[in-house]
Amino acid sequence: MQRRLDDADSGSAVYLLGLVDRLMTAGFAVNIVVSPAAGFGSIPVSRPACAIAQRACRIVWPGSLRIGSVYISLRWRPWQRAALRSLAHLVWVICGRTHLARPAMPSLIGYTPTDKDTAKMVDAANALGSTIAVSEYSALAPVLARVEAPVRAVLLHDLFALRAESFRKLGLAPDHRDVSLERELDWLGPADLLLFASLSDQRALAPCLPEKRHIWLPPRVVPKKVAADGPLRAVFLGVRHGGNIDALDLLLTQVWPSVHNRLPDAELWIVGEIGASVQGRHAGVKVLGRVDDLTTIGGSRAVGLAPNRAVSGVSIKIATYLELGMPVLAMRTAVEGYGHRLDEAVVLAEDEGEFTDRLMDLLSDSCQREEAALQSVAAARAKTLAAPEFELFCADLIAKTRPDG
Structure with a gap:
């Protein structure tokens, strides 16, 4: 590698x-x-x-x-x-x-x-x-x-x-x-x-x-135990690359100002290497950088965000949010790599305007947020992103390469 x-x-x-x-x-x-x-x-x-x-x-x-x-x-x-x-x-x-x-x-x-x-x-x-x-x-x-x-x-x-x-x-x-x-x-x-x-x-x-x-071979999702506490927050998690930088700019300039104006007590947490790309101060925004224990950011009081527009492969952050039992809000472009496996587990938006509206709804409506969190947990536990074809391939390969195979 x-x-x-x-x-x-x-x-x-x-x-x-x-x-x-x-x-x-x-x-x-x-x-x-x-x-x-x-x-x-x-x-x-x-x-x-x-x-x-x-x-x-x-x-x-x-x-x-x-x-x-x-x-x-x-x-x-x-x-x-x-x-x-x-x-x-x-x-x-x-x-x-x-x-x-x-x-x-x-x-x-x-x-x-x-x-x-x-x-x-x-x-x-x-x-x-x-x-x-x-x-x-x-x-x-x-x-x-x-x-x-x-x-x-x-x-x-x-x-x-x-x-x-x-x-x-x-x-x-x-x-x-x-x-x-x-x-x-x-x-x-x-x-x-x-x-x-x-x-x-x-x-x-x-x-x-x-x-x-x-x-x-979709990302492996292993549910983690998290506490549903802490401040009401949206979370953007990621490493530093062009797609995440574009998504972060969209959040900070077009989405979050409207959300914060309506919900001043809610917070936006920027987690991971991408935090280094935040310039200046933004109301209601906390840059946490690298977090060793990601379970501290998850739970039903946190909304995982995937506003990525420039995408390829799969958005790993979505799988991480599912593991952490978070309601997930994503641009439709961000989930294309998953086919339709996550259509029931993720709240989808077509553009930045709808993304902003959906985020306001999730942060202001505890019932809607809890329901979305339950969908995330259910998707993780149901092994929605299992890889049976790869498992069969490995079993067959091991059988063929055994000395007595």
Whole structure:
């Protein structure tokens, strides 16, 4: 993989851990091979999240030095990116933190690994003798061409080409490397199996690659125990990427001012990495940043918001809200990746005007809010987002690869 492992509680890392859980439940031991350079991003030191250690996953990280639970890069590129990141942040501070947008290093996820990194990852993967090798995102799929495994799969959180198209429709610049669908299809050539976070992505890609097996693997939802207390609040949860930044801007400029004017005692909580994108002060808004225990933000007195318009893959935050027993309010575009699985569990809005009205209704009407919360809990307990096809695939693969199979 080509991602940092520090945060496993938000963003696409939640989906990755869902795959790990499903593989382990099926009976597989899971090893994680990390890209020597891209796995560090722009911070050359990494402490993998406790959630990974709790699952007893073995981490294999070529080109790094491990000291206890900390990995330190021995490659020059992560250190170079760290220096550039620090310089950009210094300029931002000198400019008063207002005249420029808070700096963020571009994502490396849409880039194929270098030949050197590919060789290191291939050697590490082949030394493990895997039954199934899974690359994360299409850009890493070319590595599979040299990996020796009975099954070679790709975990597709997003299709980069479709994500870019979604951004351009809103007049936004894509927040990642903009690649063509033809290039992505070429990258996916070595794979036998494609695992899709999004049902709509699967439906779009399956006709293009009919020779491969396609399985929809929605986010795993595990209900959590939460307390229905605290102030009446709306909650926006997310990592920092272009789609969430657009959704946050919509909330702060078009939705929340009207809601706060009518319901001055209600609060809007901004949770997660996306909080760093909030500039200035906004009435009734609390920026919490990273929250270690998400159960403290959930319950029936909190309304989970997904006003995302620029979308691809699936909105992980919706699955998180369901786990936390929260009524969920979403733009219809934000749930497209789930097909119609969540139509009864989520309050839907077609545009920002309807979104504002629905939020006012949920915050002002306790009966409506409680009913929506019950629908969330019911969807989570009913395993609405189960993945029976993947479970059958794993059982069949294990049976075929047993010594006596």
